[in-house]
Amino acid sequence: MSDTHAHSVAFVRMETIPQSAPPLAAAGPVRWGKDNLFATPANALLTIASLVVIYFILAATVPWILNGVWNAGSLSECREILQGTSGACFAVLTERWPQLLFGFQYPSEAYWRPTLAFVLMLVALAPVLFFDLPRKLLIITALFPFVAYWLIWGGTIWAPILALVGFIVGYLVYAKFVNRSFAVGFFGGIAAAFVVWALSGYIVPALTPEETLLSSVPSRDLGGYMLNMMLGVTCVSLSVPLGIVLALGRQSSMPLIKWVCVIFIEFIRGVPLITLLFVASVMLAFLFPPDQTVDLFIRVVIMITMFSSAYIAEVIRGGLAALPKGQYEAADSLGLDYAQAMRLIILPQALKISIPGIVNIAVGLFKDTTLVSVISMFDILGMIRGPILASTDWNGLYWELFLFACVVFFVVCYSISQYSQWLERRLATDHR
Amino acid sequence: MNKSVLFGALTVAGLAAGAAAAATLDDVKARGTLNCGVTTGLVGFAAPDANGEWKGFDVAVCRAVAAAVLGDATAVEFVPTTGKTRFTALASGEIDMLARNTTWTFSRDVDLKFDFVGVNYYDGQGFMVPKALGVSSAKDLDGATVCIQTGTTTELNLADFFRANNISYEPVPIETNAEGTQQYLAGACDTYTTDASGLAATRATFENPGDHMLLPEIVSKEPLGPLVRHGDSEWGDIVRWTLNALIAAEELGVTSTNVGEMATSTNNPEVARLLGTEGTLGEMIGLDADWAKRAIETQGNYGEIFAQNIGEETPIGLARGLNAQWTDGGLLYSPPFR
Amino acid sequence: MSTTTDPQGGTFRLSMLLNDSRYRSLTLQAIAAIMLAASIAYMISNLLANLAAQDLNISFEFLGSPAGYDINQTLIDYSSQSSNLRAAFVGIINTLLVAVLACITATILGVFAGVLRLSNNWLVRKLMSFYVEIFRNIPVLIWIIIIFTIVTAVLPGARAYLGEDPERNMLAGMFAFTNRGVYVPAPFFTTGFGGEEGSGLNWLLVIGVLIASFFATRFVTAGADKKQAETGIRPNTLYLNLAIWIVPVAIVLFILGLSWDLPDPLANRFNLRGGLQIGAPLIALWLALSVYTGAFIAENVRAGIQAVSRGQTEAASALGLRPNRTMSLVILPQALRVIIPPLISQYLNITKNSSLAIAVGYADITATLGGITLNQTGRAIECVLLLMLFYLTISLLISAFMNVYNNSMKLKER
Numbered sequence A: 001m002s003d004t005h006a007h008s009v010a011f012v013r014m015e016t017i018p019q020s021a022p023p024l025a026a027a028g029p030v031r032w033g034k035d036n037l038f039a040t041p042a043n044a045l046l047t048i049a050s051l052v053v054i055y056f057i058l059a060a061t062v063p064w065i066l067n068g069v070w071n072a073g074s075l076s077e078c079r080e081i082l083q084g085t086s087g088a089c090f091a092v093l094t095e096r097w098p099q100l101l102f103g104f105q106y107p108s109e110a111y112w113r114p115t116l117a118f119v120l121m122l123v124a125l126a127p128v129l130f131f132d133l134p135r136k137l138l139i140i141t142a143l144f145p146f147v148a149y150w151l152i153w154g155g156t157i158w159a160p161i162l163a164l165v166g167f168i169v170g171y172l173v174y175a176k177f178v179n180r181s182f183a184v185g186f187f188g189g190i191a192a193a194f195v196v197w198a199l200s201g202y203i204v205p206a207l208t209p210e211e212t213l214l215s216s217v218p219s220r221d222l223g224g225y226m227l228n229m230m231l232g233v234t235c236v237s238l239s240v241p242l243g244i245v246l247a248l249g250r251q252s253s254m255p256l257i258k259w260v261c262v263i264f265i266e267f268i269r270g271v272p273l274i275t276l277l278f279v280a281s282v283m284l285a286f287l288f289p290p291d292q293t294v295d296l297f298i299r300v301v302i303m304i305t306m307f308s309s310a311y312i313a314e315v316i317r318g319g320l321a322a323l324p325k326g327q328y329e330a331a332d333s334l335g336l337d338y339a340q341a342m343r344l345i346i347l348p349q350a351l352k353i354s355i356p357g358i359v360n361i362a363v364g365l366f367k368d369t370t371l372v373s374v375i376s377m378f379d380i381l382g383m384i385r386g387p388i389l390a391s392t393d394w395n396g397l398y399w400e401l402f403l404f405a406c407v408v409f410f411v412v413c414y415s416i417s418q419y420s421q422w423l424e425r426r427l428a429t430d431h432r
Numbered sequence B: 001m002n003k004s005v006l007f008g009a010l011t012v013a014g015l016a017a018g019a020a021a022a023a024t025l026d027d028v029k030a031r032g033t034l035n036c037g038v039t040t041g042l043v044g045f046a047a048p049d050a051n052g053e054w055k056g057f058d059v060a061v062c063r064a065v066a067a068a069v070l071g072d073a074t075a076v077e078f079v080p081t082t083g084k085t086r087f088t089a090l091a092s093g094e095i096d097m098l099a100r101n102t103t104w105t106f107s108r109d110v111d112l113k114f115d116f117v118g119v120n121y122y123d124g125q126g127f128m129v130p131k132a133l134g135v136s137s138a139k140d141l142d143g144a145t146v147c148i149q150t151g152t153t154t155e156l157n158l159a160d161f162f163r164a165n166n167i168s169y170e171p172v173p174i175e176t177n178a179e180g181t182q183q184y185l186a187g188a189c190d191t192y193t194t195d196a197s198g199l200a201a202t203r204a205t206f207e208n209p210g211d212h213m214l215l216p217e218i219v220s221k222e223p224l225g226p227l228v229r230h231g232d233s234e235w236g237d238i239v240r241w242t243l244n245a246l247i248a249a250e251e252l253g254v255t256s257t258n259v260g261e262m263a264t265s266t267n268n269p270e271v272a273r274l275l276g277t278e279g280t281l282g283e284m285i286g287l288d289a290d291w292a293k294r295a296i297e298t299q300g301n302y303g304e305i306f307a308q309n310i311g312e313e314t315p316i317g318l319a320r321g322l323n324a325q326w327t328d329g330g331l332l333y334s335p336p337f338r
Numbered sequence C: 001m002s003t004t005t006d007p008q009g010g011t012f013r014l015s016m017l018l019n020d021s022r023y024r025s026l027t028l029q030a031i032a033a034i035m036l037a038a039s040i041a042y043m044i045s046n047l048l049a050n051l052a053a054q055d056l057n058i059s060f061e062f063l064g065s066p067a068g069y070d071i072n073q074t075l076i077d078y079s080s081q082s083s084n085l086r087a088a089f090v091g092i093i094n095t096l097l098v099a100v101l102a103c104i105t106a107t108i109l110g111v112f113a114g115v116l117r118l119s120n121n122w123l124v125r126k127l128m129s130f131y132v133e134i135f136r137n138i139p140v141l142i143w144i145i146i147i148f149t150i151v152t153a154v155l156p157g158a159r160a161y162l163g164e165d166p167e168r169n170m171l172a173g174m175f176a177f178t179n180r181g182v183y184v185p186a187p188f189f190t191t192g193f194g195g196e197e198g199s200g201l202n203w204l205l206v207i208g209v210l211i212a213s214f215f216a217t218r219f220v221t222a223g224a225d226k227k228q229a230e231t232g233i234r235p236n237t238l239y240l241n242l243a244i245w246i247v248p249v250a251i252v253l254f255i256l257g258l259s260w261d262l263p264d265p266l267a268n269r270f271n272l273r274g275g276l277q278i279g280a281p282l283i284a285l286w287l288a289l290s291v292y293t294g295a296f297i298a299e300n301v302r303a304g305i306q307a308v309s310r311g312q313t314e315a316a317s318a319l320g321l322r323p324n325r326t327m328s329l330v331i332l333p334q335a336l337r338v339i340i341p342p343l344i345s346q347y348l349n350i351t352k353n354s355s356l357a358i359a360v361g362y363a364d365i366t367a368t369l370g371g372i373t374l375n376q377t378g379r380a381i382e383c384v385l386l387l388m389l390f391y392l393t394i395s396l397l398i399s400a401f402m403n404v405y406n407n408s409m410k411l412k413e414r
């Protein structure tokens, strides 16, 4: 019977058909497009609308950017080169490059100094940001502030050295006494550091030679993007320790300390940064002793640090609250005192939880450093709105400059927030 | 916190600027530079040139003081200030003197506690309009939008002028001259008002200065001059008499080129006293004998400074007008050097 | 904390102040109090010494004296002869105005972008995350200035609209977009209460009627709920509610004689006259705060929706709910609980960021009290203190509101 079958059918395939590709509409880009772009009529409409938006954005910007002029001495020269066609005049960036980066008063022969400081900063930040790097690198981080200070401000090298010596002496005293009691070590360390600094207040002038290796630059000559960077880095690094203290104070069982911290934090968080900058520019000077004035830069650093420390304190408080109560109880049951419990058990965990939050605050703070242009400091925005747009050569040119400002902020802020997300993912796995 | 500890810590930080209260002269000498407040940029009066070097009519006053006090006209640290920040900068000791076309008024002198040491430019408030607008008098500006720099006397004069003439306007407050120029050129305001000298200087920076005109009305008196903090008369005297020396030099025919020769060969006793070859004026004011000579040598006399920065030969093209010597029918009149 | 038993009574030794846990906290607080008092005293003495050295004093009398300057955008009566205090009030009202406007648009924008970020359309998703990342990572001050520049440098001058035969015609004869601001028709009443106060009364009347309508519709809805609970059939209330909203207000507006004041291109040679002018600084500030904060709100909304577990959606569809009912009855109510607290702090941020008005010359409280008044009177300390007091009050009010909200949410959780 088997034959009948064979004979009644003209063709029998003996081998399996090779797998053919799925129909065009069921896989590949078409399928993907159908699922992701044209799933429903409404969706298709959205896609088309988005395409139109994208087209308009690109049509307005791409030719303008590609057609850009990079070499010209003034806006009118630029216009001459462009001959009426649409095109950006990036020449302003080339011509004012140092001003945008360093401000218009920083001595031009010293531009290498902040540049070097910037590179060192990247090196110093690396071990803080990436835990896998050898811990020894942290020594560079610790030395960085002093080196950077010397590079940027110049002047006698003894000032940063003695400041460093103050810290070292403070640390030695702390290390000596911390075994007896944390409080003694801590306050003893601070006192020792202050003694060194107070003494060096008299020593430094004596050691200062007539001609210093690096010429000294007054801080009002700082400007440009460098100023934003400096304010951002200084204030964030100063406000983390202060934020920790405030957060612990707010959790304290001692009512006086708790209330001082609560009032401070809520006060700072309740007012806009700009009012605090007004305080820095017009009011703070009145609170210092009459016979000395403090640089505007320092006053601004003080106020911004206070500002961000209040926000960081709230983040850390969240971290402290997120720790299971068992951790506190475990520390108590081991017989650790408050300082030990905090230092060895609670803070390391709480800080780890808080890092992404702290990074977010840091990004926000870095963006907020542009506000100093309102109190007439010449940060990048102040430079653009002031000396550059005011100059006869470049009057009437905005987009190129604003684009530049947007790009430099976007690059930094976006990388930091990507870093923070990466960190969050990493810490999350560590936790399990 | 103990004061010396705080002070020590701050010195180590290397950032404690000098003292503010008394004895500005000692501070300036100790520091080796003069901190002088100027505008953020008004060509002809004070603006950094392409090399970042400050140039201008007000700048020359700062340099003259530095030359007199420190013997070095370049030992000046220029601090740009806006209409808003200038007084805080001076009061807080950030700057030693302010030379930023600032009007001498009663309340600034008495209530804000500053000492105006003299007048280096007699000015008045004017209006600039595009010629295309077809306005010929400030009284035609009913309903116009006016750009006005905040924190200035001109802001108050403007309100008074329009109220007195019973016409209305819309103020557009701006912070710096740069911003004002941009807004005005972009047409965000119909007219820009400030000191007439400032308007002339601003117009000179336009691409087409000819398209714009100053209206004939001058609606206020704006005697502009340098000022110092109240309560340090010695320092005030130095700035005052340096300015007077520049003015007197013009009257007496002393110029930057002939000052050396005049100092030795003059037989005019006032010139001799001014240049320190006779009498002890320098000692009286707490400086050396050549103080005025150095100021004139480096900056020129008032007339030279005027001609170089804002005079008729420059793009700004201001006539001497009220700012001529009293002998030429102007208001400049230096008290005698005696 | 202490492992050894505390000594019972006995003699008191000085070292017990630090080592005995009964006293230690008191000791530490006493030390802290002394240090705090000392540093405050130190700063006050510095302040007094500085004031004395410069022959200044602290006094709030300047608030009563005439301000002397004019303000371009005022919602209450103001002239250069008004007092500095009144100028500050003008500023306060302007701050609140821009804050409220920006809160509304930022919320709309944020919800829109947040929902679209979860859309299953790839392109839209990408476009929205582009929006969020761009706006979140560039300082708001730059955005304010950019938008201000767009308005002032791109839109045509006011004069383009002026005259018998203008270069440009107003949109629908009513709207003009100039580089000084946008002009729209302004409503006013012809037969209502007259005079300055009258116009305020008219508006109060309209608002009162709207509030009454609101309560009436609530009443109707409650009745419908009751009926549904009793009989299982829900009466259709849509038309009734619509009528309650529209009819009374329409009648009142008609009685008051509502009419529109259009911008007039002929009255003045410099500017349009009449209509409602929304100045360029207000537009810049409003838009910039909206798009900037909108990006943050979008993130909050996305996080809120994602926080509702997928099981909820699945459970809802197992119950047979249609997708849009799932969204409105199941997902949103739960997501809102996550979204609203950060949303309120974004509102707080908007209010605080509105102080950047000073960069574009919008007359908010920072620009009047903290700017021009401060400068013209030289009363820096007084002005800055008052300024901070104002913002602090606003923040505390908003936080108090937030606490009330959080507490009411907590109750529902049980």
Ligand SMILES: N[C@@H](CCC(=O)N[C@@H](CS)C(=O)NCC(=O)O)C(=O)O
Binding pocket: B038, B039, B040, B041, B042, B081, B082, B083, B100, B101, B102, B103, B149, B151, B152, B153, B154, B175, B176, B177, B178, B194, B195, B197, B198, B199, B222, B224
């Ligand atoms: N004289 C007036 C106004 C002075 C003033 O602000 N002048 C403007 C324009 S002439 C200026 O110098 N601007 C330069 C700047 O923006 O820094 C005053 O003292 O209040």
